[in-house]
Structures are given as structure tokens and as C-alpha cells.
Amino acid sequence: MRGDDIGQPLLEIRHLEKRFALDQGFLETLRFRKGHITRERREVHAVNDVSLGIARGEALCVVGESGCGKSTVARLIAGLLTPSSGSVHYDGTRIDTLSGRALRPFRRKMQMIFQNPYASLNPRMTIQQTLEEPVRNHFHGLPRAQVEDKVAEVMRAVGVDPNWAKRYPHEFSGGQRQRIAIARALTVDPDFVVADEPISALDVSIQAQVLNLMLEAKDERGLTYLFITHDLSVVQHFGTRVAVLYLGTLCELADTATLFANPRHPYTKALLSAVPQLKDDHPNHIRLRGEIPTPINMPTGCPFKSRCSYANDRCGAEQPRPLRQPDGALVACHAVEEDRLG
Amino acid sequence: MSLLSVRDLVVKFAMRDQTVTALNGISFDLNRGERMGIVGESGAGKSITGFAILNLISRPGFIDSGHVMFDGMDLAHTSDKALRTIRGNRIAMIFQDPMVTLNPVLTIGQQMVETLQAHRSLTRRDAEKIAVAKLREVYIPAPEERLQQYPHELSGGMRQRIIIAIALLLDPQLIIADEPTTALDVTIQADIMELLLELCQSNNVSLILITHDLGVVSQMTERTLVMYAGRIIESGRTRAIINDPQHPYTQGLIKALPQQTLPGERLKQIPGNMPALSAIPPGCPFNPRCEYTVDRCRTTIPELVRVGPVEVACHEVQRMNRDTETEEQTA
Ligand SMILES: Nc1ncnc2c1ncn2[C@@H]1O[C@H](COP(=O)(O)OP(=O)(O)O)[C@@H](O)[C@H]1O
Ligand SMILES: Nc1ncnc2c1ncn2[C@@H]1O[C@H](COP(=O)(O)OP(=O)(O)O)[C@@H](O)[C@H]1O
Ligand code: SF4
Ligand SMILES: [Mg+2]
Numbered sequence: 174m175r176g177d178d179i180g181q182p183l184l185e186i187r188h189l190e191k192r193f194a195l196d197q198g199f200l201e202t203l204r205f206r207k208g209h210i211t212r213e214r215r216e217v218h219a220v221n222d223v224s225l226g227i228a229r230g231e232a233l234c235v236v237g238e239s240g241c242g243k244s245t246v247a248r249l250i251a252g253l254l255t256p257s258s259g260s261v262h263y264d265g266t267r268i269d270t271l272s273g274r275a276l277r278p279f280r281r282k283m284q285m286i287f288q289n290p291y292a293s294l295n296p297r298m299t300i301q302q303t304l305e306e307p308v309r310n311h312f313h314g315l316p317r318a319q320v321e322d323k324v325a326e327v328m329r330a331v332g333v334d335p336n337w338a339k340r341y342p343h344e345f346s347g348g349q350r351q352r353i354a355i356a357r358a359l360t361v362d363p364d365f366v367v368a369d370e371p372i373s374a375l376d377v378s379i380q381a382q383v384l385n386l387m388l389e390a391k392d393e394r395g396l397t398y399l400f401i402t403h404d405l406s407v408v409q410h411f412g413t414r415v416a417v418l419y420l421g422t423l424c425e426l427a428d429t430a431t432l433f434a435n436p437r438h439p440y441t442k443a444l445l446s447a448v449p450q451l452k453d454d455h456p457n458h459i460r461l462r463g464e465i466p467t468p469i470n471m472p473t474g475c476p477f478k479s480r481c482s483y484a485n486d487r488c489g490a491e492q493p494r495p496l497r498q499p500d501g502a503l504v505a506c507h508a509v510e511e512d513r514l515g
Numbered sequence: 516m517s518l519l520s521v522r523d524l525v526v527k528f529a530m531r532d533q534t535v536t537a538l539n540g541i542s543f544d545l546n547r548g549e550r551m552g553i554v555g556e557s558g559a560g561k562s563i564t565g566f567a568i569l570n571l572i573s574r575p576g577f578i579d580s581g582h583v584m585f586d587g588m589d590l591a592h593t594s595d596k597a598l599r600t601i602r603g604n605r606i607a608m609i610f611q612d613p614m615v616t617l618n619p620v621l622t623i624g625q626q627m628v629e630t631l632q633a634h635r636s637l638t639r640r641d642a643e644k645i646a647v648a649k650l651r652e653v654y655i656p657a658p659e660e661r662l663q664q665y666p667h668e669l670s671g672g673m674r675q676r677i678i679i680a681i682a683l684l685l686d687p688q689l690i691i692a693d694e695p696t697t698a699l700d701v702t703i704q705a706d707i708m709e710l711l712l713e714l715c716q717s718n719n720v721s722l723i724l725i726t727h728d729l730g731v732v733s734q735m736t737e738r739t740l741v742m743y744a745g746r747i748i749e750s751g752r753t754r755a756i757i758n759d760p761q762h763p764y765t766q767g768l769i770k771a772l773p774q775q776t777l778p779g780e781r782l783k784q785i786p787g788n789m790p791a792l793s794a795i796p797p798g799c800p801f802n803p804r805c806e807y808t809v810d811r812c813r814t815t816i817p818e819l820v821r822v823g824p825v826e827v828a829c830h831e832v833q834r835m836n837r838d839t840e841t842e843e844q845t846a
């Protein structure tokens with residue numbers, strides 16, 4: 174089953190899984206069971222059977238609490254991590270199994286932007302060098318003058334004065350550094366940009382500047398985004414669709430307007446109710462009680478059951494699958510399926 | 516009478532080549548049980564204000580002038596010894612990172628008992644009883660067991676609850692909370708804020724809540740100070756400031772929020788950045804980014820002046836307001 178109904182997706186992940194081995198000493202991995210000593214490696218189940226597709230021109234936002242697997246999904250898609258199982262497809266081609274030469278064209282078409290632009294910019298390279306490097310890498314033999322034109326063009330596009338090209342990253346503010354990181358992604362004419370919390374570290378007035386820049390790039394260059402954020406007002410503004418993750422599992426996937434007007438999954442409902450409102454004096458915030466499980470000891474049944482006020486025996490035993498709702502949303506919840514949420 | 520009264524507070528930093536001014540004449544009053552927010556972008560001077568109230572500015576920073584009157588004492592000019600009876604006792608502070616306050620090598624119980632015994636003569640058993648009661652007050656399940664645990668064994672949200680329990684241990688009159696939930700997930704943030712609000716209300720504790728999140732300020736506080744480049748540029752009832760901001764910077768901050776624009780449309784952005792302390796322009800510190808700037812803004816610093824229900828430091832707001840008043844009088 175593919176996650177949703179969007180025609181031929183530009184990017185698609187199918188049954189994607191990622192487990193990380195926990196660093197443990199050899200002795201800690203030994204278990205004594207039924208008269209035998211066995212070796213058991215404990216693992217972090219960071220991403221569990223996630224399937225979804227992203228259509229050309231979309232901005233799919235991924236939300237969920239910290240540690241729910243957002244960055245891992247982003248890195249799997251961008252090819253910075255290899256899936257434990259499942260697959261990643263770009264425009265119909267399976268890419269997670271490619272390497273070297275075969276992967277190169279996809280490396281260019283898919284670019285990634287990170288939360289901390291300082292960490293992702295080389296402090297010893299000038300902005301000019303930083304921006305030229307990917308152009309030279311991906312467009313071999315492009316004449317020098319054209320490389321420089323390209324760099325000047327993207328600098329203007331992101332609102333950084335090309336006269337500053339000889340400066341180093343530390344000479345720029347956080348917002349300007351994020352513009353430069355975006356410029357670097359744009360120099361190679363990507364089609365698809367994975368942005369992992371690109372504005373979370375910035376102040377409100379600077380967030381607006383960078384978000385506008387990304388919207389502009391979307392309109393003018395026809396970009397498709399996978400956009401990770403924990404700020405739901407940004408999701409509502411920027412996203413065309415939203416995927417809600419909990420404990421590495423997809424619990425809801427819907428059009429942005431649908432999700433905000435009519436959140437279905439108990440976790441999505443709680444999440445939306447928790448956003449502090451600017452003008453509403455009487456928020457009806459849904460308090461979540463109960464232990465937050467870790468992705469090391471994955472619970473059986475529904476991953477949200479320990480904090481869910483609708484959980485019953487079935488939720489404890491059987492994991493809910495994403496099921497399509499009449500308005501096209503996908504929701505993985507037994508209570509929604511059984512229509513006992515009211 | 517107000518619990519806290521800050522007057523003309525000036526904090527400077529002596530840097531190698533020059534001395535810069537981080538707080539430039541801050542004045543405000545806070546009543547008993549009142550909750551006040553301080554908002555503004557990073558570098559505005561919010562945290563420095565919190566530290567200066569407790570006289571915790573350390574070198575190269577110093578309180579250059581001004582007063583911090585707390586219950587008849589001027590904390591800006593009080594001996595360290597006297598301050599120790601105030602800090603953590605009558606004024607508690609909560610930071611973004613709980614590990615600033617928590618000692619990683621002591622159990623929660625040891626830290627709570629130590630804090631209590633430092634200010635009260637209590638037996639260990641009695642101190643533990645109070646600790647358990649406070650943990651229960653902040654809805655920590657199985658509080659007796661938590662006393663035996665170390666900070667790293669707890670989640671971020673749980674740690675911040677424990678910090679609130681520690682802040683409440685000595686029944687303070689004022690809590691200064693500096694971005695207490697910025698590092699936490701939104702569902703956990705909502706729980707912690709609700710808890711803080713409930714505790715302040717039921718114990719009549721005053722709160723200074725420092726945050727960059729206007730939504731949080733709106734939910735939590737009765738009054739708000741908006742800071743920019745070391746100055747208060749607008750202050751008044753939180754509702755009034757959110758619903759009808761007067762200062763162009765406050766207006767810009769609120770208009771820049773994504774929920775103020777239709778999905779997919781360009782956000783209304785404030786151009787430029789807040790200046791570094793060493794490069795604050797003459798006149799109104801906001802003038803290079805402001806769309807209403809006139810000549811006077813580049814030369815003369817606007818004072819905070821009452822305009823309707825708020826106080827605003829802006830020449831143009833004051834002029835427009837005078838003009839409407841004159842119109843009303845002639846009409
Ligand atoms: N390289 C790694 N090694 C071990 N565990 C990891 C690694 N990267 C991520 N994890 C774990 O995987 C889970 C998901 O992490 P992440 O994708 O970073 O979440 P998010 O971005 O939603 O905060 C977390 O429990 C995290 O600790
Ligand atoms: N130890 C220090 N030395 C020099 N400048 C400092 C120091 N601490 C803070 N500042 C400066 O004081 C200003 C206000 O800082 P702060 O109160 O932390 O801002 P915020 O509003 O983000 O809390 C900033 O410009 C900061 O650079
Ligand atoms: S499946 Fe059950 S436990 Fe999971 S969210 Fe739905 S009702 Fe709650
Ligand atoms: Mg992440």
C-alpha cells in the first residue's frame with residue numbers, strides 16, 4: 174500500500190525502517206534464556222514501516238515530538254543513511270540501493286538543508302568557495318565565468334549581497350548563514366529539497382525572512398519540499414500535506430487544511446490543542462498522561478497507547494494500520510476505525 | 516504596593532576595546548501575585564534583565580546604575596551575604612536548561628534536602644517530607660521513588676517539573692522563568708505552562724516569564740514588556756499589546772507570525788537584524804528597520820510615553836496620537 178492518493182509521486186518511501194544498534198559492551202549483550210546463553214543486541218527503532226509519497230510541487234511537512242524519527246526519515250530520503258528495510262524511490266527509480274556513479278544525478282536533484290547552518294558550512298571556506306564547490310562537483314567543465322555567474326545569481330536570489338562573497342561564515346548572522354545554506358542547495362538546480370528544522374534556531378522576524386525565501390524558491394524554481402518542523406503554525410502556512418509521526422510510526426497523513434480543521438488521531442488532536450494561541454483566552458488543551466515509551470523497547474500494539482485515553486484491549490495487542498478516511502486522510506487508530514472517538 | 520520595583524537599571528559590559536550597554540534604563544513594577552512576560556528577539560536583553568534583578572551579573576558585565584527594590588531592599592546595592600537569603604529562597608529562578616540547576620552527581624532527593632537545609636533548620640526526615648509534597652504538587656508520579664533517582668534518569672519534561680518543585684520548596688514570592696519550556700515538545704510545554712500558571716495562582720506567587728513566544732506570553736501573563744536592543748519599547752496589559760500593538764516593532768513581530776497570513780502567501784517580514792550592542796544606531800534603536808522612520812527617529816531617543824492603555828517608546832506613535840487628540844478637541 175502506498176501512503177496516499179497523489180498520482181505518480183516525485184519521491185516515495187515504501188515500508189521504510191531504520192534501526193540503530195545501541196552502543197553496548199559485549200557482556201551487556203549476553204542473555205541467559207532457557208538454559209542457553211544468547212547474544213542480544215538492543216536496537217533503537219527509529220523509523221517503523223513508514224510509507225508515503227510526495228507529489229511534484231508539494232511541500233510535505235513532517236511533525237512529531239523530538240526523537241520520533243523526523244531527522245532519520247529525512248536522512249534516509251537524502252541518502253545519508255541506509256534503510257534497515259523498505260525502499261526509497263525518486264521519480265520511479267529506486268535509489269537507496271544505488272551508489273557511486275549511478276547515484277550522482279540524484280545527489281544533485283535532491284539537496285538538504287539543516288537546522289544549524291553554522292555546522293553545515295565549512296568555517297575555513299569563503300562564501301564564494303562554499304557556493305562554487307557543489308557547482309564544480311556536479312557540472313564538470315563549466316567555464317569559470319559561468320560558475321561565477323551561477324554563484325552571483327543564487328546569492329542575489331537569497332538576498333545576500335554578492336559583494337560579501339569573499340567573507341567567511343562567522344562574519345554572518347544566523348539568518349544570513351541559513352540564507353547561504355539555502356543558496357548552496359540552490360546552486361545545483363535541485364528539484365527536491367529536504368529541509369530539517371531550517372528555521373527552528375532563528376528569531377521570529379528572521380524566520381519570516383527565511384520562510385519567504387523558501388516559498389519564493391518553491392514558486393520560481395518549482396521545488397518540491399520535505400519540510401521538518403515542530404512549529405505547527407509554520408506547517409499550516411508552508412505545508413500542502415502533513416505527516417504526523419509518533420515513535421517512528423506514521424499516525425496521520427492528511428492535506429494541511431483537512432488536518433487542522435479535523436485532526437483525527439488522538440495524538441494529533443493533543444498536539445494541535447497544545448499550541449499556545451495568540452488570541453484565544455481559553456485553550457482546551459488536552460492533557461496527555463502516562464509514560465512516554467522509548468524507541469528501544471517498542472510497545473506492542475499501538476505505539477501511542479500508554480498516553481491515549483481511548484486505548485482498549487485491541488490497542489494493546491494489535492498495531493493499527495493507516496486507513497483511508499472519506500476525505501482522503503490516512504489515520505492509524507483503532508478508535509477512529511471503530512468510530513468511538515465521537 | 517508593588518513587590519518588585521526596578522528603576523533606571525543600566526547594565527554594561529566592559530569589553531576589550533569598548534564598554535557596551537546591554538540594559539539601557541529599564542524601569543517597571545510588579546505587584547504581588549502578578550504575572551509579567553518579557554518578550555523580544557535574542558540579544559534584546561531579556562535574560563540580562565532576569566540576572567540583574569538577582570544581582571547575578573558577572574564580569575565583564577556590571578550594574579552601572581539604577582535600583583532593584585524588592586520588599587524594601589535595593590538588590591542592586593546589597594551585600595552578597597544578604598542576597599543569598601533572597602536568591603533561591605524568596606526569589607526563585609528557572610532556566611531553559613534544567614541541568615544549569617541540577618547537579619548530575621546528586622540524587623533529586625539529596626538536592627532538594629540540601630536546598631531546604633541551606634535556608635531552614637530542618638531535619639533530614641522533615642526536609643524529605645516537604646520534598647515529596649512539592650513533587651506531588653507538580654504531579655510527579657511516585658515521588659518517593661524519584662528522590663532516589665539521578666537527573667539523567669529522567670526525561671526533559673520530568674526534569675523541568677522537578678526544577679519547578681525545587682523553585683517552590685522555599686515558598687518564594689517571585690519566580691523568574693527564563694525560556695523554561697523552549698527545549699521541550701509542544702505537548703510537554705503546554706503541561707508545564709499550565710502547571711506553572713496554576714501554582715502561581717494558588718500560592719499568589721509573582722512571575723516574570725521570559726520568552727520569545729508571543730503565544731506563551733498571551734496564555735500566561737497579565738502584563739508584557741517588549742524589549743529591543745536593551746530597552747523597553749512597549750509595555751502594558753498583555754491583551755492590549757497582542758490585540759492592538761502600538762510600537763512598529765511589536766506590530767512587526769506579531770504580523771510576522773505565520774498565523775497572521777493566509778497559508779502559502781508571503782509573510783510580512785521585518786527587514787534586517789537587531790543591531791549588536793556595539794552598533795546600536797543613534798536615535799531610536801529600531802529606526803533602520805522601521806517603515807515609519809522620520810528624521811527625528813535618527814537623532815533623538817524616544818521615551819516611554821503612555822498612549823491609550825499602553826506605554827510606547829516611538830516618536831511617530833506619539834505624534835499620531837497627539838494629532839488625533841487635537842482633532843478630537845477641535846471637533
Ligand atoms: N546515529 C544514531 N545512533 C543511534 N540512535 C540514533 C541515531 N540517530 C538517531 N537515533 C535515535 O533515533 C530516534 C529518532 O531520532 P531522530 O530521527 O533524530 O528524531 P527527531 O528528528 O524526530 O528528533 C531517537 O531515539 C534517536 O535517539
Ligand atoms: N558575558 C557577556 N559578555 C558580553 N556581552 C554579553 C554577555 N552576556 C550577554 N551579553 C550581551 O548582552 C545582550 C543581551 O543578552 P541577553 O539578555 O542574553 O539577551 P536575550 O534577550 O536573548 O536573553 C546580548 O547582545 C549579548 O550579546
Ligand atoms: S489506536 Fe488506540 S491507543 Fe492508539 S491512538 Fe487510537 S485509540 Fe489511542
Ligand atoms: Mg531532528
Ligand SMILES: [Mg+2]
Pocket residue numbers: 561562563693
Ligand atoms: Mg535569553
